[in-house]
Amino acid sequence: MGLHHEEEQHPELLHHFAEPEQQRNAASLGMWVFLGTEIMFFGGMFCAYLLYRHWYFGDFGAASKSIDATLGAANTAVLICSSLTVVLAVWAAQTARRALLLAMLCVTMLFGLAFLGIKGYEYYQKFEEHHVPGPSFSFENVPVPGHPGEYANPRHAQIYFSLYFLMTGIHALHMIVGLGIFSWLLLMAWGGRFTPAYHTPVEIGGLYWHFVDIIWIFLFPLLYLIDRHP
């Protein structure tokens, strides 16, 4: 199959692959499969969420209302923009625009940091309001939306906040891993490792980033927008 000839042409080709095409396909399939496992990982939490939201809908509505939806919406916008810059980064790598690639990787990371900053501020607010589950948790006399005179059960609200912190916390952890991946991509791009013939890491790193965005697209309405009416 003329392996040796090709090996000389593609310094990035690992020895156990026959050709760069095969290596690229393997890497991208690997990332897709990994993201499948991630869906199942988050799936356990979504399952718990659905059960308790169904059981304690009013309490969940009350708890959800106590969260600043504007901050959540801002974060949604930030992540959607970051997905755009990721796509531009991949395109830049494909078309050998090194400066654009570096810029887009940096901007993406800035968006990621902005997301974490806003998230951190939200956590801080919750901490101030004693909405963090645990001994100091308190959620007294909060009305249930749409049911005048009814107040949310603090225990059920605590389940909401437990899920809120777990789901957004694990999501944020994924974001931090994403920032790590992008720093590494940045280093490689800086060293000029990517060419139109070899840019798989940008592609699969981008896949991961999009996935983390999509999880958020589900988290935002589920956690911030329960039973909200203008």
Place this chain on the structure above:
Amino acid sequence: MSATNVVPQQQFERETYLNKVYGMWSWLLTTDHKRIALLYLISITFFFFIGGFFALLIRLELLTPAGDLVQADTYNKLFTQHGMVMVFFFLIPSIPAVLGNFLVPMMIGAKDLAFPRINLLSWYLYIIGGVIMLHCMMTGGVDTGWTFYVPFSTNYTNTKFVEAGIAIFIAGFSSILTGLNFVVTIHRMRAPGMTWSRLPLFIWAHYATSIIQLLGTPVIAITIVLVACERALHLGIFDPRLGGDPLLFQHLFWFYSHPAVYIMILPSMGVVTEIIPCFSRKRIFGYSFVAFSSIAIAVFGFLVWAHHMFVAGMSVYAGLVFSFLSYAVAVPSAIKVFNWTATLYKGSIHYDAPMLYAFGFLGLFTIGGLTGLFLAALGINVHVTDTYFVVAHFHYIMVGGAVMGYLGGIHFWWPKISGKLYPEGWARLAALIVFLGFNLTFFPQFVLGYMGMPRRYWDYSHMPEFQVLNVLSTAGATVLGVGYLLPMIYLLWSMRYGKPASDNPWNAAGLEWKTSSPPPTDNFKEEPVVTWEAYNYEELDAPPQALEVPVG
């Protein structure tokens, strides 16, 4: 066809994956799938004996009705650690990580798995998880049962549950990475001509196993996270006093742990599917049925988890549905058994050690599967829930089925792995001892369970009539122990003193037999091109003139 196919000692040592480089670091930093398989072989054998040690203590305690050897607390730790070690640190990695790692690339004609470094990472994760588990056991242990049900694990036990949970969490990621590597390898690394319908059924079985590892294991991972958070912070997610639902835990747990039993048995089915055609000298009967029944098991296996919860307070309606689905999942398993039997029919059968293990598998798996159907029937289930009947059921499948297949596979491929022949006489003897010891250990437990002996009790002094059967079981366990020690000894012995093996001592079909024993690091001297169907034993055994093409 006893294994006497010996090649003369070569004058110059050929370069193989074993002797290419030497030294500890050449092993600890290797990315060669064959070397990683051996790393796994050594480490899971270690954990097998740890788990076996706990089993021995359990059986000794049950020798007499009184709780005289250990007290209740210690007994709880013994069966918990036995279960956790055997399930998460032996049986789940056993065939995939050892035989699968060694054989998947070779069987499809690849040089390595798609991600060799991730493969090494998976072994390190396994070791880290294992070390944490060992530390946990040596500094107090854990007593929740391998199922770590809430609220006991979250609110009551004062043993080291979180540490054990972390160990299982980490080991779970090693299992996920193995599955990921197999799926990508099987999709992307097949040699030219190795179409899906020409794949050995061992590969189909591992593909199905990988699907379960990939889709199931993350769920147990997040379940452990939730339990640990609940235990640390009392969030209420599983605590009924705080509005949570303990049944949610059981659903999440069994959503992984029922499919996980197929992670243990499917690879073993794959091994048996290789052995039976070889020692019957026949093509497998119904190739595509065997292949797709593996996939069907992987898919339907995800739909039956709640048959572990019939008496836990689920609705009767849910019970009926899950009972029905559990019957359905037995169909693909039965298809396999019928196909293996049909393969034997009119075959020219050779009773070499791997085949003896395969026969053992057939009988014991069938008994285990049929008693699974008993358990899946609501009425009987209520009667035997949490008794020794359940214990016997799953040991027939996991020990009688999965471990038998594992040992059969180790013997079958030992010449390829080590380049040496094992002593056939000893191996047949060991297979026989394992089979007899196994039945003596676990058959009495069916009877005990049916009579009402509950599982997980250290003392049955109020029911002294249970003693006879318990003594039989303990005696059987001793025999079984001898049966497991023997292969350990003679396989190690053969590495030094065994006769050198030829490339294909069984005259078996399959690409792995077309390269030298032991194989070179890159598996094949040149990339193989496949032009034949799997299990072409009739062709292999045909007299040579039949293969001659008339010239003219």
